[in-house]
Amino acid sequence: MDVNEHEVSPATREFGCEQNLLSRPDGSATFIQGNTNVLAGVYGPAEVKVSKEIYDRATLEVLIQPKIGLPGVRERAREQCVRETCEAALLSSLHPRSSLSLILQEVHDDGSLLACCLNAACMALMDAGLPMSCLFCGITCVISTEGQIITDPTLQQEKESRAQMTFAIDSIEKRVMMSSTKGSISVQELQEAIALSQRASERIFQFYRDSVHRRYSKIQ
Amino acid sequence: MILFNSFRTADPLEYHKSFLKENCRPDGRELDEFRTTTLNIGPISTAEGSALVKIGNTAVMCGIKAELTVPPSDTPNKGYIVPNVDMPPLCTSKVRSGPPEEQAQAASQFIADVIESSEIIRKEDLCIQKEKLCWVLYCDIMCLDYDGNLLDTCIVALLAALKNTQLPKVTINKDTDVPEVDLLQKSPININKHPIGSSFAVFDNTIIIVDPTGDEESLATAVMTLVTDEEGRLCALHKPGGTALSGEKLQHCIGRAATRHREIMKLVDKIIESMKK
Numbered sequence: 001m002d003v004n005e006h007e008v009s010p011a012t013r014e015f016g017c018e019q020n021l022l023s024r025p026d027g028s029a030t031f032i033q034g035n036t037n038v039l040a041g042v043y044g045p046a047e048v049k050v051s052k053e054i055y056d057r058a059t060l061e062v063l064i065q066p067k068i069g070l071p072g073v074r075e076r077a078r079e080q081c082v083r084e085t086c087e088a089a090l091l092s093s094l095h096p097r098s099s100l101s102l103i104l105q106e107v108h109d110d111g112s113l114l115a116c117c118l119n120a121a122c123m124a125l126m127d128a129g130l131p132m133s134c135l136f137c138g139i140t141c142v143i144s145t146e147g148q149i150i151t152d153p154t155l156q157q158e159k160e161s162r163a164q165m166t167f168a169i170d171s172i173e174k175r176v177m178m179s180s181t182k183g184s185i186s187v188q189e190l191q192e193a194i195a196l197s198q199r200a201s202e203r204i205f206q207f208y209r210d211s212v213h214r215r216y217s218k219i220q
Numbered sequence: 221m222i223l224f225n226s227f228r229t230a231d232p233l234e235y236h237k238s239f240l241k242e243n244c245r246p247d248g249r250e251l252d253e254f255r256t257t258t259l260n261i262g263p264i265s266t267a268e269g270s271a272l273v274k275i276g277n278t279a280v281m282c283g284i285k286a287e288l289t290v291p292p293s294d295t296p297n298k299g300y301i302v303p304n305v306d307m308p309p310l311c312t313s314k315v316r317s318g319p320p321e322e323q324a325q326a327a328s329q330f331i332a333d334v335i336e337s338s339e340i341i342r343k344e345d346l347c348i349q350k351e352k353l354c355w356v357l358y359c360d361i362m363c364l365d366y367d368g369n370l371l372d373t374c375i376v377a378l379l380a381a382l383k384n385t386q387l388p389k390v391t392i393n394k395d396t397d398v399p400e401v402d403l404l405q406k407s408p409i410n411i412n413k414h415p416i417g418s419s420f421a422v423f424d425n426t427i428i429i430v431d432p433t434g435d436e437e438s439l440a441t442a443v444m445t446l447v448t449d450e451e452g453r454l455c456a457l458h459k460p461g462g463t464a465l466s467g468e469k470l471q472h473c474i475g476r477a478a479t480r481h482r483e484i485m486k487l488v489d490k491i492i493e494s495m496k497k
Contacts, residue, residue: 076322077329084461088442163337168461175464179444183337184453187474194467 010200012139012152017119017211019127025103027128031120033152035110038117040124044100052099058092061101064117067109077180078114082121085168085178089122091131100130111155112140114166114180119204126212135171137204138178139197140164143185149193151200165193169201233439240427247276247433252476254431257376257484259491262384268357269385273377276433277367282377283360284385288399291347291354299346299354303331305361305374312366312434323370324363330458331361331374334447338415338455340382345410348390353399355387368433371445371458375417380488385409415455416484417447418477425463430476446477450485 013034022028025041045058052059062083064075071079086102102124104117118138125132142153142161150157158164163183167176176194185193228235228246239246249255255276264270269284291298305327309317315324334340346355359381361374386406392399421432421440429436437443442462447455454474459465 073325073329073332076325080322080326081460084442086461088462088464165457170464173464173466175466176459176470177464178461179457179459181337181454181457182333184339184449184455185457186453190454190457191467 010151010196012200012203013154015204015207017123017207019123019211019215025124025128027124027126027130029120029123029127030107031116031123033112033116033119034154035108036112036116037107038113038120039105039107040117040120041103041105042100042124042128042130043103044128044130045095045098046100048097048099053097056093056096058090058095058098058100060087060090060092061099062086062121063101063103065103065105067106078117081114081166081168081178081180082117085118085136086121086125088177089132089134089136089170090125091133094131109155111153111158112138112166114138115140115152118168118178123208123211126208135205135208136168136177137171137201137208138166138168139200139204140166141193141197143183143189143193147189149189149196151196163189165190165197167194167197169198171201171205174198174201232435236436236439237423240423240429245429245436249431251427251429254480254483255433257487259376259380259487261380261491261495267381268387269381269383271377271380271384273373273380274365275369275373275376275431277365278369278373278434279363279365280370280373280377281362281364282374282381283362284381285358285360286385286387287356287358288348288353288390288401289356291351295343296351297347298343299356300343301335301341301346301357301359303335303359303361303378304328305331305363305370307363307366307370311363314366326460327370327374330371330445330456331359331378334375334415334417334456335378338413338447338449340379340411340413340415341409342412348399349392353390353392357382357385366434368435368437369419369431372417372419372431375415375447376484376488379411379414379416380491382409383411383488383492413449413455414481414485414488415447415449416477416481417445417456418473418480419443419445420473420476422463422465428469428473430480444473446473448474448477448481450481452478 016032027042115138143163168178260272267283307324389402389405422442444459
């Protein structure tokens with residue numbers, strides 16, 4: 001499962017996904033990347049608190065629950081990234097004055113957690129049947145101390161890296177919707193990482209397609 | 221004029237777009253023009269270092285408090301820095317009293333990430349004696365007036381306050397093992413890198429403006445903050461969602477961020493120079 005070789009398509013770990021596994025939420029999904037696992041649930045469109053009501057679109061609320069302890073400042077920053085990415089993809093003007101809530105539960109973190117959160121969120125929103133203008137996926141890249149760019153790193157690879165970047169890529173034009181970086185990066189490294197993530201995103205979108213196809217072919 | 225103002229209230233997005241169509245903005249700026257930045261270094265005499273920064277109407281105060289402590293056991297030769305961004309209800313009507321809002325918490329995390337990524341201060345410099353004593357710097361950043369572009373303002377305030385910080389000399393008495401602080405001998409801390417941020421807002425996926433005001437931020441489809449250091453490396457590319465951005469547009473923003481870095485560094489150096497006189 002090591003991702004060290006240079007390949008035509010950037011190496012990623014094994015993906016796994018199950019949709020509609022919880023009965024109470026309107027949409028749910030679990031997304032697995034290697035050993036990283038996130039469970040997502042979506043409630044809505046439902047009634048919104050008057051103080052949070054937006055007159056021309058739905059109010060989206062994202063909660064990220066860590067595996068251990070209470071959510072802190074780091075989770076708030078992640079929630080902001082996931083929320084604003086989902087807001088851009090969702091056609092929330094079709095459900096004005098209503099609330100959507102997305103709850104992400106970290107089951108296990110073995111690197112690329114924010115990317116896995118984004119993937120789980122997208123699958124759960126799909127399962128809830130909410131109208132979206134495009135799909136999105138998350139992908140994390142790290143730059144190792146030797147200057148090599150590794151996609152979909154494990155926790156160990158993240159710790160040994162000197163810089164880390166997470167991007168959200170849209171499914172239509174493969175452009176960067178969200179970006180969050182750590183460590184100092186040269187402009188060239190950034191461009192390489194974006195190009196690599198765009199190529200890796202194709203594999204994730206293909207996986208989305210395959211898993212939805214598999215699910216609906218069983219129903220018939 | 222009355223008609224014009226009611227247009228602004230009734231349809232703010234259309235109002236802004238009508239200006240952007242003509243390549244200018246409601247406050248008379250060009251699309252890639254920052255608001256006037258003013259800097260006051262050292263306004264708080266009781267803090268180790270402080271700065272008040274205004275970008276347009278946005279005003280941010282940063283104070284640095286230094287305390288002596290035991291180094292964390294996993295990094296025995298390093299001190300540490302604790303940043304905190306506060307947005308009190310005073311600064312904007314959007315904030316209610318109570319626990320800090322998401323925006324303030326996300327800003328705190330962002331500033332902590334920038335400190336970590338840019339290595340603004342070498343943490344080894346804050347260590348006085350390995351495993352025994354180190355400095356902890358509490359960087360309290362408070363927004364006094366919020367009119368957009370909080371992150372850029374916070375970074376300038378943090379950098380200016382750190383440049384202003386003077387730490388007293390500390391020696392450890394070998395016989396008694398007690399640290400002795402000499403308040404008369406103060407020295408500045410060594411600033412390793414100078415990160416400066418530049419924020420951008422995107423309208424309609426095509427028009428990019430720099431230094432958005434509060435109104436522009438809330439109407440834009442995406443906002444992005446780039447932080448660069450003096451070598452032109454990126455310390456942060458922070459784009460919390462919103463509409464997608466193409467490669468060329470990003471390249472343009474990186475270029476603008478580099479010019480902004482030079483402008484701000486010149487301003488900071490000028491103010492520090494004028495304080496010495």
